[in-house]
Every structure is written in C-alpha cells, then in structure tokens.
Amino acid sequence: MSESLRARIEEVCRSVTPVNEEWLAKARERQMTLTKPPGSMGEMEEIGNRMAAINQSVSSGPIRKRIYVVAADHGVTAEGVSAYPTEVTRQMVFNFLNGGAAINVLARHGQIEVQIVDAGVACDFPPRTDLIDKKIVQGTANLTRGPALTREQAVSAIAAGIDLARTAKRDQVGLLGIGEMGIGNTTAASAITSVLTGLHPAEVTGRGTGVDDDVLRHKIAVIERALERNRPDRNDPFEILACVGGAEIGVMMGAVIGAAAERLPVVADGFISTAAAALATTACARVRDYLFIAHLSREPGHRALVEYIEIGPLLDLRLRLGEGTGAALAMHIIEASAKLLAEMATFDEAGVSARKKSL
C-alpha cells in the first residue's frame, strides 16, 4: 500500500510541467508597453509575468483565493520543546473555526477563503462540515525515539495534500496558500532544514512560539538526538518527512506538489510551510515554477530554507506566527501583480510619450 501510494505520488511529480515560456515572453513584452518605465514595478513585474505563464493568459478580474490551514500534533512535545502545551493545537482549531485567530482576520481583510484541515491533531473532533478531515494520525510519534511517521502515514499525508490541491482547482481557486498550526512543529521544521541544507541544528533552530535560552539549547539537543536516531537520507524527501516531519508538513508538501500538477500557483507562508515546500521541491524541482514564498520568518532556519529552494520571500515584517498569516498578505501583492499586467493602459492606449530615443 505504502509503495503503491508512493509510486502514485511520483507519477504526480512527473506530471508537473514547466511554465509556458511563450507566455512568459509575451508577458515580458507586454510589460514594456505599459505606462511605466520598464522594470519600475520591480518584483511585481516578475510575479505578474509568472502568473501569466502559469495561467497562459493575462486575463483580468478577481482571483479566487484560498488558504488551507493544516493542523497536527507532534510527539516531540513530550521532550518539553515548546512554550505552549500540546492541547493548544486543538484549541486553536476551534479558534480558527470560530473566526477569532489572526489568519481569520487577515483572510477576511484580503477576501480569502480559509479552510481548516485536521491532518493529525491528537484528539477526536466531532464531525463538522467546516473541518476537513484528513487525519493521518493522532499526533506523530516522538522523533527522538524513531520516525515521527510510518512510511505509510507519510505518503498518506502527501496524498491528502495532493487531493486538497485538486479540490481547490476544481473549485476554481486561482491562488492557493498553505499555513499550519501544530505545537512542536518548529522542532520538526528545524530538523528538516538541517537535513536538507546540511547545516547544524544550532544554526537553524529558533525560539518557536518563544522559548527561553535554556529550552532553546535543549531543543537543539533534541533535534541532534532525532537526527542521530533516524539518519534520514537527505536526497529522499519521503524519508525525511517520515523520520523528522509531521502530518501537517506532509499534507502541505502534497498540496505544493498537487498545486503545481494542476498549474495552480501556491504560496508557502513561513518557516514550517516553507520546510514542506522545500521537501516538495526536493521531490520535484519543477514545482518551483508555481511556488511563491510569502515572507521571511524570524525563525533562523527560514533564511537557510529560502536559499535552499532559491525563491526570495516577498515580505519581511518579522512575523513568526504561521497559520498562513504571511501568505494572506502576500496573496494581496501577487493578485495585484497579475492585475497590473492585465489592467494597466499601454503607452499607445493612453497617448503617453515613450522614452526619448537617445537614452
């Protein structure tokens, strides 16, 4: 079962196509005709061009935007690595469902749909239509004692994420965001970052929700033990996910792969979602064409991750919350970039003089 599921995921990875070069060229050409000095909208021009190449159009109009907030628990919290108790994951799921969390406020502000996904919270939720059930596990195992997830759980999480991306595409979502909630998941993300980049845990581990110096030192030691115990192959993203990842990380990894396969642009939020996106790029380099990184997190490992995947973050507001909060803000900029390319008047249309010939 685990092997056949992995084979199906690898099939999805192979189906990812590079963005359309012809449309990229067309978009670049159109930028030159718009009533602004060439290049003067900086990164927004590149984003607009990429959106055109993904969509194979420069059509205007609003983009339907959705963020999946994926929640799961982490067995490593038994080691005392977080400033908050594990039950906060479950409590925050209810806060999301009630519309009281930061992501809810930002999503309402940015006219973005928020869908909450249970990937592995350590409790039974009563069935409700506003909570998407993709539960793989009731919290991961403690990664200092063995793999966080079985191979089967890991590939199931990725498959669930691919499924979410397909649903989004079917619902005519035009811009997807991924965010997360999971007490203990900066420990997992730092471990993944250390494996992928080869950097020592001390270089890529931060305070998460706000631990003090003693707990930070302990957290680094916990990650060292986890890597020593599991020794994942840095070239096998499935193995890394199983050994030191988490259910929400697997679902987000799958959502990135699935979005790329569906030619749906996808925005990773901060540290944990970028760790998931980095695993997705390791499984399939071409997903990078469809991937945006919302912001540079204050978690020290995030800079190493964005250098690893070679995609620059759009914002730097010293955020470190997760939930997709940075993604919500970045989606406003991405949609704006697409609209600039589609809706601005050209020099000809507006009767504006072009650059002087001599310059």
Added chain:
Amino acid sequence: MSESLRARIEEVCRSVTPVNEEWLAKARERQMTLTKPPGSMGEMEEIGNRMAAINQSVSSGPIRKRIYVVAADHGVTAEGVSAYPTEVTRQMVFNFLNGGAAINVLARHGQIEVQIVDAGVACDFPPRTDLIDKKIVQGTANLTRGPALTREQAVSAIAAGIDLARTAKRDQVGLLGIGEMGIGNTTAASAITSVLTGLHPAEVTGRGTGVDDDVLRHKIAVIERALERNRPDRNDPFEILACVGGAEIGVMMGAVIGAAAERLPVVADGFISTAAAALATTACARVRDYLFIAHLSREPGHRALVEYIEIGPLLDLRLRLGEGTGAALAMHIIEASAKLLAEMATFDEAGVSARKKSL
C-alpha cells in the same frame, strides 16, 4: 503674504500633538491577550499599536483610505536629466483620470480612493471635477540657475497640502497616502536628500525613470551645480523646498504636516514622497508619530532618507515608479494590522491555554 503664510504653517506644526501614550500602553497590553505568542506578528503589532494610539481606540471595521497623487513639472528637465520628455507629466495626469495607470489598478485592488492633484503641471487643464486644482506654478524654475520656487510659491504649496489633509479628515478618511508624478522630480528629491543628510549628490542620485550612465553622471553634476548656486540652509526646510524642491513636493510636505495636525495616519510612498516627508519632519519632528514609509525604493537616496527620518519602510519589492503605488500596497498591511488588534479573539474568549508558567 509669504511671511504670514509661513507663520500660519508653523502654527499648524506647533499644533501637532504626540500620540497618546495611554492608548499605546493599552494597545500593547491587549496584544498580550490575543491568541498568538507575544510579538509573533512582528511589525504588524507595532503598527496596530500606533494606529490605536493615533485613533485613541481599537475599534474595528473598514478604514476609509485615500491617496493624493500630486503632479508637477520641473524646470530642471531643460538640463536633460530624464529619460522621458516633460509632457509625460501632463499625459500621465490624463492616464490617472482615465484609470489606466499603475496606481489606479492598485487602488481599485486595495479599495482605496485616488484623487489627482495638479500642483504645478506646465499646462492649463480644462476645469474638471475629478482634478483637484492646487496649481502653484506652471512648472518650477530651473534649479541650476536659482531657486526652483519663490518663497511664496513654496509656502503656498505647503498650505495647499495642509488643506488637502484637512479635507481628507473632514471626509472621514482614516488612512491617507501620498504619491506623485513629475518628470524630473528625482533630481529635486536627490538634491533635497543631499542637503538634509549632508551626503554628496553622487551617493544619493539614481537613474530615476531609467537614464544611462552618461546621463546619470550629468544628473549628479546638475545637482552639484544646483546646490552650489542655491546653498540652502539644511536646518530650514522651507528654504530647501524653495531652492531645490518642487510644487508636488511642497504639497506632499504640507499633507504630511496637515495629516499629523489632524491626527490622521499618513503613508509616504517612495523616494520623492519620502523627501517631502523628510522636509515635514524637519519642520516638525512630531509628525513622525503619524508617518509610515511604504517601501524601500530602488533609488539609492531613499535608504539615506529613511535613515534620516528613522522610520523603517514596510515593503521592499524593488519598486521605483512613484504615483503612490507602494503606499497602496502598504495601506493594506496597515489596515490589516489595525484589524488584528481589534478583531482577534483573546485567550480567554477562545478558551486557549496560555504559555506554560515555567517558560
């Protein structure tokens, strides 16, 4: 006339009050109760607190947002310092009025009103209700041969800007942005920056709309000549504005002063509007409490200016267009920050556990 107008402007400057410290403290306290780790929303927490202190409330609901795009021409274009001909200023005013420019697209996207102001375009516009007539001059004088504006023109421009801010406040605008259009105005902004910061023109002069190396060298020499000819007192922002400024720069400077006097938060866009804001802070240091800088422009002088006024820019997207385009994007983040503080659930309300006592 000029002296009495200056006295009235200085009276407005004296009327600016610091933001309410009690509300700042209340806002900081409330941030600690919201369902997020303390400080995890980074700069957005500080912005939200500042908005609460300005408004003396944390009331939620949408904020009415307006950007004044102030247009004017510059006599220095006779020296060949721009990649575009002077008539582009007038042509772009019509593009703004027809909704085809970048600022129109971004303002529609961000639900921001755009009002176009003629501060000194070198032509007669037919009277129309959608163009605000604050014309001080038909293009400034060539600043290499004497002051760009007379003292009377300079103070008239500032007074016009104060008037615009008052109108915005009366219209119940809750967040004001300033942007500009004026072929040749990076030359003026670089000259202002050089005077205020004491840096050599070569350090604070860039390519504007995109001049080549030869024209850049010539532009720097032109600014050196302008400073040599005018020798403005770096402690007198009125004199700096008259000697090497411009009509749109004066109006924006006045809008910043007026906004602060009306306790209306105001967002400067990029290089030229920050130069205007820097003159405003030199005239009245307390306007800083009400001032946001939207983004870090690619113009090299902008970094020196934001260091001079000691307010960090919110975005860094390599923009260098002006028009208020960066301000439009930043306003989305500022409004979001205010909403986070007002609308997020508290730990108590959401039944979410607080931090562990031991950490």
